[in-house]
Amino acid sequence: MIDEGLLSGSLRDAADAFEFPDGVTERILAASRMVAPESRSAGSTKAFHRSRRGRIVLVTSVAALLVTGIALSAETSSVSHGSAPANSAGLPAQYRGAGGVAPGLPVSGQKSSVSKPAAPIPSGAVGQSAKVEANGMVELTIGDGTLESALAKLTDLAAADGGFVSSDQAQFGGGSSASGTIVLRVPQINFQTLVTQVQRVGDATSVTTTAQDVTGQYVDLQARIRALEASRQQYLTIMTRATSIGDVLAVQSQLDTLQSEIEQLQGQLNVLSNETTYGTLTVSVTEAGKKQPPAPVSPPTSGLSKAWHDGVGGFVSGFEWFIRIGGPLLFVLLFLAALAILGRLAWRTTRRRMI
Amino acid sequence: VEGAAVDELEDWLRRDYHTSYRTACLLLGNRSDAEEAVQEAFLRAWRFRASLATGSDVRPWLYRVVVNTCNSKLRQEIPHRDRQSADFELVGRPSVEDIPTQIASSQDLLRALHDLPAHLRVVVVLRYYADLSEREIATAIGRRQGTVKSRLHEARRQLAVHPALQAHVSDDSKDDSEALR
Numbered sequence: 001m002i003d004e005g006l007l008s009g010s011l012r013d014a015a016d017a018f019e020f021p022d023g024v025t026e027r028i029l030a031a032s033r034m035v036a037p038e039s040r041s042a043g044s045t046k047a048f049h050r051s052r053r054g055r056i057v058l059v060t061s062v063a064a065l066l067v068t069g070i071a072l073s074a075e076t077s078s079v080s081h082g083s084a085p086a087n088s089a090g091l092p093a094q095y096r097g098a099g100g101v102a103p104g105l106p107v108s109g110q111k112s113s114v115s116k117p118a119a120p121i122p123s124g125a126v127g128q129s130a131k132v133e134a135n136g137m138v139e140l141t142i143g144d145g146t147l148e149s150a151l152a153k154l155t156d157l158a159a160a161d162g163g164f165v166s167s168d169q170a171q172f173g174g175g176s177s178a179s180g181t182i183v184l185r186v187p188q189i190n191f192q193t194l195v196t197q198v199q200r201v202g203d204a205t206s207v208t209t210t211a212q213d214v215t216g217q218y219v220d221l222q223a224r225i226r227a228l229e230a231s232r233q234q235y236l237t238i239m240t241r242a243t244s245i246g247d248v249l250a251v252q253s254q255l256d257t258l259q260s261e262i263e264q265l266q267g268q269l270n271v272l273s274n275e276t277t278y279g280t281l282t283v284s285v286t287e288a289g290k291k292q293p294p295a296p297v298s299p300p301t302s303g304l305s306k307a308w309h310d311g312v313g314g315f316v317s318g319f320e321w322f323i324r325i326g327g328p329l330l331f332v333l334l335f336l337a338a339l340a341i342l343g344r345l346a347w348r349t350t351r352r353r354m355i
Numbered sequence: 356v357e358g359a360a361v362d363e364l365e366d367w368l369r370r371d372y373h374t375s376y377r378t379a380c381l382l383l384g385n386r387s388d389a390e391e392a393v394q395e396a397f398l399r400a401w402r403f404r405a406s407l408a409t410g411s412d413v414r415p416w417l418y419r420v421v422v423n424t425c426n427s428k429l430r431q432e433i434p435h436r437d438r439q440s441a442d443f444e445l446v447g448r449p450s451v452e453d454i455p456t457q458i459a460s461s462q463d464l465l466r467a468l469h470d471l472p473a474h475l476r477v478v479v480v481l482r483y484y485a486d487l488s489e490r491e492i493a494t495a496i497g498r499r500q501g502t503v504k505s506r507l508h509e510a511r512r513q514l515a516v517h518p519a520l521q522a523h524v525s526d527d528s529k530d531d532s533e534a535l536r
Contacts, residue, residue, distance in 0.1 A: 001511050001512060001515050002511050002515040002520065004511070007479070007483050007511070007514070008483040008486075010461065011464065011468075011480065011483045014381070014461035014465055015378075015380065015381055015484050016377070017461060018376070018377050018386055018389070019386075020373065020376060021376075021390045024372075024390060025365075025368045027394065028364070028368060028397050028398060029361060029365065029368070031394070031398055243431070244395065245399060249398075
C-alpha cells in the first residue's frame, strides 16, 4: 500500500508544477456579467472552447428554431391582419359594422328614452367565439327620497344577473337634488337583460350602449403567445444540448427575454378576457327635484286674532327699535365719558402747576 | 444585488480557484481542459448558488460542481476527440536530486494517476491534494462516506502495484499488495 504522506506530498509537488493561466479569473468575472449574444463575440470566444459536437448541435438547433419562428410568425401576422379590430375588414360580412362596432347594438352617442331590444352577441368569428367588449350608460330619474332604495335595487339586479357592483357614489341634499352613480358589471350574456331591467327602476332619460368586437385582437394575442411558447420550447431543447457555459448563458438570455414577452402578452390577454367576460353598465340616478320649503302662513286680516297679531308685532317692533337705537346711544355715552375723564385729568394738571 | 453576487464570485475565485484548477489538472491530465472545466464549473456554481442551502459549506459543494464538470468532460468530450498529450512534461518539475524523499518523478505519479479509473482518481486527488476530509469528499461526489473510504483504499492499492511507481513504494507495501492480489 502506498504511503499516504508520500502520496500527498508528491501530489502537491506534481500539482504545483501546473502553472496558472493568465487572466482567467477576470474572464470568469466578465463571463458572469455577460449578456449573450453580444459578449460571445470577439475576445470572449476564446474563453469558451466549444466542442465540435456542441457547435453542430447548436447551429442545427438555431437553424430549426429560425425556420419554426418564421413559419409561426407568418401565421401570426396573417391572423393579425385578418382580424384587426380597428377596421374589422377581415371579419365575415355579418359581423362587420361601422368603426368595428358589432351590429345590432347602438353606436356610442345615441340617446333614447325607449328601451331597445337586446342585441344578440355575435359568435363564431375566425374560429373563435366572439369576444365583445360591452359598455353602457343609463340615466335614470327617480322619485324624491328614493335614491337609497334605487341604488339597493340596482345592486340586487346586478347580483341576480351574476354580476357585481364595481363602484358606487351618492350625494344627498346640499341644495340640489340627491343623485348617485353606480357601475355594474355582469356577465356578457346578461348584459342586455340588465340594461332592460335597470330602465324599469326609474324613468330612463338616456340609454347608451356600445359593443366593440375585439375577437381579432384576442386571437392575435393568443397566436403570438403560442409562437413565443414554441420558441421557448426550442430554446429549452437547445439548453439541454449546450455543452459549454457560453452556450448556456446565451440560451438563458434568450429564454429570459422570451419569458418576459410571454408574461406581458399573457397579461394583456387576461385584461382583454376580463373585459369581454363582463359587460360594464354605468347607471346615473337623480331624484326628481328639490324639496320645497313650507309656504309661510299668511296672517289673519281682521278681528281679535288680528289685534293679537298686531300687538305681538308692535311689541316685537318696539323691542327691535330699542335694540336698534341702543347701539348709537351706547356709543354717545361712552364718548362723553371719555371726554369727561380727559377734562378732569387736564383740570388736575393745570391746578398743580398753579399751586 | 448583482454587485453583491459578483463579489461573492470573486470571493470564491480568490479562495478556491487555484486549488480547483490544479485539482482539475490532476483529474483531466491537461491544462487546457482543466482551465475550461474550472471556468465552466465556477460560472455554473455561481448561477445556481441559490440551490445551496443557507449556512452550508460552499467548498465541498463547489468541488462537487468542479468534479461533475470534469467527469462530464471525461465521459463526453475527451474520449471522442484525438487524445491530447497530457501535460506530463511539467515546467519547473522538481528533480529527484532536489527532493529525494519524494516520489522520484511527478511524471510517474501523474501517469499512474491517469491510469486509475476516474472514480478512484477523483477521491485520491480530493483527499491527498485538495485536502478534503472523507465527509467533504462524500458531499463532493455525492456518495456515502463509507464509499469514499473504500475507494481511497482501492486507489492506494492500485497505485501501489502500478509499474511506474514500483520503484517508490516500500517493500512492505509491495508485500501487502502482493498478499492482497
